Amino acid sequence: xxxxxxxxxxxxxxxxxxxxxxxxxxxxxxxxxxxxxxxxxxxxxxxxxxxxxxxxxxxxxxxxxxxxxxxxxxxxxxxxxxxxxxxxxxxxxxxxxxxxxxxxxxxxxxxxxxxxxxxxxxxxxxxxxxxxxxxxxxxxxxxxxxxxxxxxxxxxxxxxxxxxxxxxxxxxxxxxxxxxxxxxxxxxxxxxxxxxxxxxxxxxxxxxxxxxxxxxxxxxxxxxxxxxxxxxxxxxxxxxxxxxxxxxxxxxxxxxxxxxxxxxxxxxxxxxxxxxxxxxxxxxxxxxxxxxxxxxxxxxxxxxxxxxxxxxxxxxxxxxxxxxxxxxxxxxxxxxxxxxxxxxxxxxxxxxxxxxxxxxxxxxxxxxxxxxxxxxxxxxxxxxxxxxxxxxxxxxxxxxxxxxxxxxxxxxxxxxxxxxxxxxxxx
Amino acid sequence: xxxxxxxxxxxxxxxxxxxxxxxxxxxxxxxxxxxxxxxxxxxxxxxxxxxxxxxxxxxxxxxxxxxxxxxxxxxxxxxxxxxxxxxxxxxxxxxxxxxxxxxxxxxxxxxxxxxxxxxxxxxxxxxxxxxxxxxxxxxxxxxxxxxxxxxxxxxxxxxxxxxxxxxxxxxxxxxxxxxxxxxxxxxxxxxxxxxx
Numbered sequence: 001x002x003x004x005x006x007x008x009x010x011x012x013x014x015x016x017x018x019x020x021x022x023x024x025x026x027x028x029x030x031x032x033x034x035x036x037x038x039x040x041x042x043x044x045x046x047x048x049x050x051x052x053x054x055x056x057x058x059x060x061x062x063x064x065x066x067x068x069x070x071x072x073x074x075x076x077x078x079x080x081x082x083x084x085x086x087x088x089x090x091x092x093x094x095x096x097x098x099x100x101x102x103x104x105x106x107x108x109x110x111x112x113x114x115x116x117x118x119x120x121x122x123x124x125x126x127x128x129x130x131x132x133x134x135x136x137x138x139x140x141x142x143x144x145x146x147x148x149x150x151x152x153x154x155x156x157x158x159x160x161x162x163x164x165x166x167x168x169x170x171x172x173x174x175x176x177x178x179x180x181x182x183x184x185x186x187x188x189x190x191x192x193x194x195x196x197x198x199x200x201x202x203x204x205x206x207x208x209x210x211x212x213x214x215x216x217x218x219x220x221x222x223x224x225x226x227x228x229x230x231x232x233x234x235x236x237x238x239x240x241x242x243x244x245x246x247x248x249x250x251x252x253x254x255x256x257x258x259x260x261x262x263x264x265x266x267x268x269x270x271x272x273x274x275x276x277x278x279x280x281x282x283x284x285x286x287x288x289x290x291x292x293x294x295x296x297x298x299x300x301x302x303x304x305x306x307x308x309x310x311x312x313x314x315x316x317x318x319x320x321x322x323x324x325x326x327x328x329x330x331x332x333x334x335x336x337x338x339x340x341x342x343x344x345x346x347x348x349x350x351x352x353x354x355x356x357x358x359x360x361x362x363x364x365x366x367x368x369x370x371x372x373x374x375x376x377x378x379x380x381x382x383x384x385x386x387x388x389x390x391x392x393x394x395x396x397x398x399x400x401x402x403x404x405x406x407x408x409x410x411x412x413x414x415x416x417x418x419x420x421x422x423x424x425x426x427x
Numbered sequence: 428x429x430x431x432x433x434x435x436x437x438x439x440x441x442x443x444x445x446x447x448x449x450x451x452x453x454x455x456x457x458x459x460x461x462x463x464x465x466x467x468x469x470x471x472x473x474x475x476x477x478x479x480x481x482x483x484x485x486x487x488x489x490x491x492x493x494x495x496x497x498x499x500x501x502x503x504x505x506x507x508x509x510x511x512x513x514x515x516x517x518x519x520x521x522x523x524x525x526x527x528x529x530x531x532x533x534x535x536x537x538x539x540x541x542x543x544x545x546x547x548x549x550x551x552x553x554x555x556x557x558x559x560x561x562x563x564x565x566x567x568x569x570x571x572x573x574x575x576x577x578x579x580x581x582x583x584x585x586x587x588x589x590x591x592x593x594x595x596x597x598x599x600x601x602x603x604x605x606x607x608x609x610x611x612x613x614x615x616x617x618x619x620x621x622x623x
Contacts, residue, residue, distance in 0.1 A: 051461065055453050336465045344453035351452045359459045361511070363466055363504060377504050379511020394511030398503070409503050412577055413466070416477040421465045423474045 034059045034350040037118055037128040039108050040286065041065030041093060043074070044320025044335035045134035046425040049101050051340050052132070055347035062126060063096065064118065066107040070426075074332045075418045076161035077195065080169050081202030082209060083370055089161055095427040111292040113313035130346045133294060133301075133310075134320040134339065135286020137191050137330070143282040144184070144258055151260035155277035159191070171276045172203055177212040179275035182265050184255045185221040186282045189300075191321050191330040193227035194366045194376070196280055197246075201232070201368035204240040217244045218272065220255050220265055224248040227329070228366060228376055230400045235368040235407070255279075285322035300324045306358050306382045308342040315349075317342040325360075326388030328380055332421060334362045360388060362395075365414030373410030374398045459516050460523030472530035476577035482529030486566040488521035494594040501591040531573025536621040544618025547611050551603065560622035567596060576613075576620035583612045 034056065038049040041063050049063040070091045078084035093103040107121040117127045139157060141148045147155070158168040175181060181203060185196040200217050207215045225248070226232075236244040247253035257266040263277040284290070285300050294301045294312050301318040302311040305326055310316045319342045320335035328334040341358040348355040360380040367373050378395035380388045398410060451457065460471075463480065467473045471481025480488065494500035495509030496517065502509075512520070548554065548561075557563050561571030571579060585591045586600040587609075593601060604612065 055457070333465045337462050340458070340461050344458050347453045353452050353454075355453060355458070356455060357458075359462045359516075361462050361465075361508065363508070375504050377507040379508060391511040394507060394509075396507050406503060409581055412581075413477055413503060416473070416475060417466050419474045420468045420477060424464045424469050427469070 034130070035126075035128045036061045036130045036132065036346055037116075037126050038063045038132045038134065039111070039118065039288070040134035040136060040320070041067075041070055041103070042134060042136050042320065042335070043072075043332040043421070043425065044136075044339040045132070046070070046093075046096060046339075047336050048132040048134060048317075048319055048339035048343050050096055050099060050425070051343035052346055053099055053101050055343060056350050057100070059347075059350060060102070061100075062102040062104055062128075063093070064104045064106055064108055064120065064126075065093065066105065068092070068105055071161045072332075072418075072422060073159070073161045073192065074421075076158070076165050077199045077202040078367060079161075079165050080158070080172060080199060081205040081367075083202070083205070083367075086161075086166065091422060091426045093426070108288055111288065113292055113294065113310070113316050116313075116315060130315050130317070130349065132317045132319060132339070132342050132346065133289060133322070134318070134335070135288050135322050137283040137285060137321045138287055140282045140284045144255060144279065146258040146260065147279050147281055151258060152279070154260040155258060155263060155279050157279055157281060159195075159280050159283075168276070168278055172206055173210070175207070175212065175215060175275050178214040179212070179216075180272070181207075181215065181217045181276040182263075182272050182274040182278065183217065183219045184258070184265055184277070184279040184281075185219055185223075185226070186280055187222040187249075189330060190280070190283055193329050193331070194232070194364065196221075197226060197228070197232045198366035198368065199278070200244045200246075201236060201239065201366075204236070204243045205369055207243070208240060213243075215243065218274075219244070219246045219253070220267060220272065221246065221248050221253040222255065224250050228374055228397050231374040231397055232366070232368070234400060235372055235374060239369045239372055283321075289318065289322050294318055296324075298324065305386060305388045306341075307345045307355070308338055308358075309345065317346065326380070326382075327378070327390055328360060328362060328388055329364070329378075331362055331364045333364055333417075334360070336421060336424065337361050358382065363417065365410060365417050367411055367414050369411070371411050372404075372407045373412070373414040374407065375410055375414070454523075456519040456523040459512075459520045463520065463524070468530075470527040471524045472527070473532070473575070475532050475534045476575040478574055478578040479530060479532060481524050481527035483525060483569055484566045485518075485521045485525040487569045488524055489518055490567060490594065490596070491569075492517045492521065499592050499594050500597075501585050501593065529570065529573070531623070532575045532620060534575060534620075536576055536617050538621070540614045540617035541621040542618075543611075544614035544616070547607070547615050548618055551607070553603075553615075556599075561619040562622075571619035572622035574619060576616040579616035579619055580613055583616060584609070587612065 036052050038045050053061045072089040110119045116131050156164045156168040158164040252269045255265045263274045265272045296302045301323045303318050303323045308317045308319050310318050319338040321330040337360045345355050362378040365373050365375045376397045379391045381391050383389050466477050467480045473479045495505040586604045
């Protein structure tokens with residue numbers, strides 16, 4: 001059992017005092033308001049903007065996002081399964097504007113990471129005291145030979161939710177019974193590690209409901225293991241029998257070339273001609289980050305993993321899928337808590353408060369059927385090497401072989417996760 | 428089991444320091460408290476069906492999280508998360524969340540089931556501890572009025588299930604609920620969810 005020891009008590013009493021004495025922003029008369037510009041309005045950026053404003057109501061916080069409406073990638077697999085429509089994934093920034101944030105619908109063309117000046121396509125130039133950059137991921141076109149933007153119109157990736165999701169859904173709906181659907185899954189690191197495998201289950205749900213029980217789904221994978229693997233294998237079998245087949249890299253699953261015209265995925269050994277071909281290609285971090293010098297040789301953005309301040313520029317923070325965050329996956333919840341840590345550090349710098357410790361977590365659900373959910377969770381701390389790792393003994397996946405009642409509960413809490421995390425972002 | 432030391436400290440009111448939404452800046456309590464929002468809503472005001480946790484009592488929040496941490500309360504994901512926090516951090520997040528306003532759930536409740544639940548609530552003497560509508564004056568007894576029905580149902584079913592771990596302080600709930608049918612538990616959940 002856990003007990004609070006004397007040291008915790010003393011620490012707590014000290015913290016309680018600190019709240020009362022140094023908690024209030026000391027902004028003098030006539031002092032200029034601190035300005036914070038957040039670039040990118042997704043799972044990381046929207047949260048960074050909201051929580052900076054929450055911590056420092058006085059600060060001028062501007063969120064720059066190129067799209068008028070945001071479409072959530074998490075839970076877009078449920079659209080393919082027929083459980084959800086695009087409307088339930090689509091949000092405006094009106095809720096954040098109500099909180100006193102400025103939302104600028106514009107595209108960032110350049111950032112001077114030393115002077116912290118942002119130039120936009122709309123001709124604006126914004127100079128900030130602090131920048132939080134959250135550009136997410138981009139598809140690495142051409143990384144798989146034959147798979148470029150034109151190919152995606154025939155063999156959709158659907159890895160950025162929107163028209164691509166609807167295109168794939170349309171193709172699934174039109175697929176004949178007995179047809180073959182091939183999912184090409186990328187090597188690590190990529191956004192939403194359990195996503196391709198949840199997608200296979202959601203597509204299987206769609207095909208099953210449509211009575212196409214002879215259809216097959218094959219996942220050709222560039223790696224030999226994947227997130228929540230034992231749980232997916234168990235859940236696929238339970239819900240869909242033998243409909244889903246996974247082929248790992250060493251079993252011949254690595255795709256070397258795509259021929260989109262004939263919907264063929266070519267591996268070292270075989271050509272797989274599909275009725276529907278879903279290619280999830282490798283990604284890179286949002287192009288703006290690379291352009292302005294926030295990336296390293298890996299192509300991703302190195303940060304101080306305790307604060308999320310860029311290792312390339314002072315006062316510039318990088319959060320979400322584009323940053324390097326040790327053991328944290330590129331997931332929506334990871335982005336949410338990283339953004340809050342960056343917001344706390346920006347607020348701390350403005351208010352003169354020292355941030356002792358970051359709190360970073362991940363909770364990620366996958367829905368294999370409307371009543372069958374599984375999860376992975378993690379709590380992270382910065383090790384002596386400066387890299388985020390799991391707090392020893394914490395986190396992990398749902399139990400393998402758990403009763404169906406547990407799977408049902410996790411499906412309920414999975415939907416609840418989505419309801420709450422988007423509410424945290426947009427209200 | 429019920430954590431006596433923790434309860435004494437909490438009851439002593441030593442944690443009365445203000446810990447509001449964030450206007451006090453990024454205090455340790457606020458930073459750790461905000462990590463829950465992805466599943467439990469901003470400031471713990473869940474939009475459901477995961478439980479509302481903002482505005483529950485410090486003692487209940489801290490003892491519940493401590494029970495998840497030490498495995499004395501069955502959960503789906505919460506034990507895995509609970510093990511990631513120190514006792515001091517659990518107190519910090521509890522203090523922060525307890526200082527937030529309670530916001531009742533917004534998912535519509537089956538009115539017929541709620542009506543049936545009210546009679547079961549009366550017949551079983553639930554009000555003795557939980558008050559007439561599921562708001563108890565006792566600090567380790569959680570508010571149920573306006574909580575989400577799905578969550579209340581799952582939790583009561585765990586109390587009924589002898590194979591599931593529950594904290595020592597909740598053994599009375601196991602005794603009270605074991606003779607109640609699953610359908611009646613569902614009705615009770617609907618009653619508390621609909622109560623003000």
